[in-house]
Amino acid sequence: MTIVKTVKNTVFYFVKIFRDIPLTTVSLSQRAIQIKESQIREASRYCEKFGAINLAQGLPDFPAPEALKEAARAAIAADLNQYADSWGWEKLRVAIAEKMLRDNQITVDPETEITVCCGATEGLNVALMTLINQGDRVLIFEPFYENYIPNLATVGGIPEIITLTPPQWEITQEMIEPAFKKGIKAVIINSPANPTGKVWTRTELELIAKLCLQYDVYAITDEIYEYIIYEQEHISLMSIEGMRDRTILVNGFSKTFCITGWRLGYTIASPELSAAIRRIHDFITISAPAPLQYAALTAMQFGREYFTNMALDYKRKRDMLYPALLEMGFSPVLPQGAYYIWTDSSAIAQDADMAAFRLAKEALVAVVPGTCFSHPDRAKVNGLRFCFAKKDSTIELAVKNLRNLKL
Numbered sequence: 283m284t285i286v287k288t289v290k291n292t293v294f295y296f297v298k299i300f301r302d303i304p305l306t307t308v309s310l311s312q313r314a315i316q317i318k319e320s321q322i323r324e325a326s327r328y329c330e331k332f333g334a335i336n337l338a339q340g341l342p343d344f345p346a347p348e349a350l351k352e353a354a355r356a357a358i359a360a361d362l363n364q365y366a367d368s369w370g371w372e373k374l375r376v377a378i379a380e381k382m383l384r385d386n387q388i389t390v391d392p393e394t395e396i397t398v399c400c401g402a403t404e405g406l407n408v409a410l411m412t413l414i415n416q417g418d419r420v421l422i423f424e425p426f427y428e429n430y431i432p433n434l435a436t437v438g439g440i441p442e443i444i445t446l447t448p449p450q451w452e453i454t455q456e457m458i459e460p461a462f463k464k465g466i467k468a469v470i471i472n473s474p475a476n477p478t479g480k481v482w483t484r485t486e487l488e489l490i491a492k493l494c495l496q497y498d499v500y501a502i503t504d505e506i507y508e509y510i511i512y513e514q515e516h517i518s519l520m521s522i523e524g525m526r527d528r529t530i531l532v533n534g535f536s537k538t539f540c541i542t543g544w545r546l547g548y549t550i551a552s553p554e555l556s557a558a559i560r561r562i563h564d565f566i567t568i569s570a571p572a573p574l575q576y577a578a579l580t581a582m583q584f585g586r587e588y589f590t591n592m593a594l595d596y597k598r599k600r601d602m603l604y605p606a607l608l609e610m611g612f613s614p615v616l617p618q619g620a621y622y623i624w625t626d627s628s629a630i631a632q633d634a635d636m637a638a639f640r641l642a643k644e645a646l647v648a649v650v651p652g653t654c655f656s657h658p659d660r661a662k663v664n665g666l667r668f669c670f671a672k673k674d675s676t677i678e679l680a681v682k683n684l685r686n687l688k689l
């Protein structure tokens with residue numbers, strides 16, 4: 283009995299010691315050290331701490347379409363619960379090919395060019411793993427979606443950053459050609475963009491295409507907000523002459539169908555690129571969730587009015603928040619797409635982190651500091667991102683709280 287007790291105490295002792303060892307003694311990879319925790323999660327933590335309204339994280343607080351939830355329940359009940367075809371369920375790939383022709387004017391072979399994966403997030407990672415070697419440079423435009431830096435760190439890619447200026451965020455040949463000349467393997471184009479709401483124009487995409495051809499550069503496009511678009515039209519870089527076989531297009535179901543938790547996305551690329559994408563995807567996740575792929579087919583069959591109404595709904599929400607921010611003394615930029623408003627934050631604090639903290643604490647509204655969308659080693663950006671993918675009542679309450687803040 284005493285032996286058993288001694289062994290038990292010794293085990294507890296060692297478990298306690300190992301639990302208390304500081305993390306710094308663990309031999310982490312350079313990659314793991316380079317990847318910092320998402321500041322968006324941190325903003326959500328403030329949100330909980332102060333009981334603030336969450337305009338930080340890019341997800342809706344309203345329900346997903348009933349027809350989709352029903353289709354998912356039915357697929358699970360029908361026991362479609364095992365691994366799916368690694369490339370994606372065939373009928374879903376066919377539906378994606380039909381959508382690509384109808385909405386993007388791109389003819390795609392569902393058999394060889396589409397890979398369904400676990401969200402655009404997996405699509406972007408797999409696209410980078412397909413193209414990028416250790417030390418390859420990849421051009422990104424700042425402010426950029428925060429994942430791009432950690433995604434590049436995972437493959438050893440080096441970000442080549444060009445900073446865009448509000449309110450137009452436009453590019454010119456003068457600004458971007460030096461990066462191509464210096465030698466980049468790929469460029470990431472996010473349109474409509476998070477966090478700026480920039481929608482890339484045909485002229486800008488033609489310039490990117492011209493330089494990609496001239497300097498033998500690939501493009502990865504992140505088109506996750508394709509249907510959340512206001513005054514401008516969405517154009518896929520892949521549809522521009524010369525770009526069909528040097529682009530990996532990444533898209534997904536999260537934002538369009540209000541199902542960010544389903545983790546469904548896809549890549550579109552030439553058969554050669556797709557063959558590599560599929561091999562990598564297979565060993566990373568095997569397949570996207572099978573029953574949800576069946577349910578996603580229902581989403582692909584929604585009529586035109588679903589997309590029109592969704593864009594109009596988001597436009598209405600944008601137009602509730604934007605004038606209120608203007609009136610309060612911020613300098614917001616009217617987004618042309620996606621569901622975020624970017625604004626300068628110097629009116630309320632010396633830097634973005636302090637501004638976000640102040641809004642969460644004093645106005646009870648959590649937003650994301652602009653530092654999150656720039657390289658950690660670069661000068662701090664004094665901007666904030668407000669997400670308006672929220673119920674009208676949430677936006678109304680947030681505006682009321684913001685108005686009470688003494689600037």
Ligand SMILES: Cc1ncc(COP(=O)(O)O)c(C=O)c1O
Pocket residue numbers: 340400401402403404427472475476504506533534535536537542545546547
């Ligand atoms: C620009 C951008 N790309 C990709 C994603 C992630 O998409 P998914 O949910 O399909 O992984 C997000 C999510 O916020 C995003 O803002």
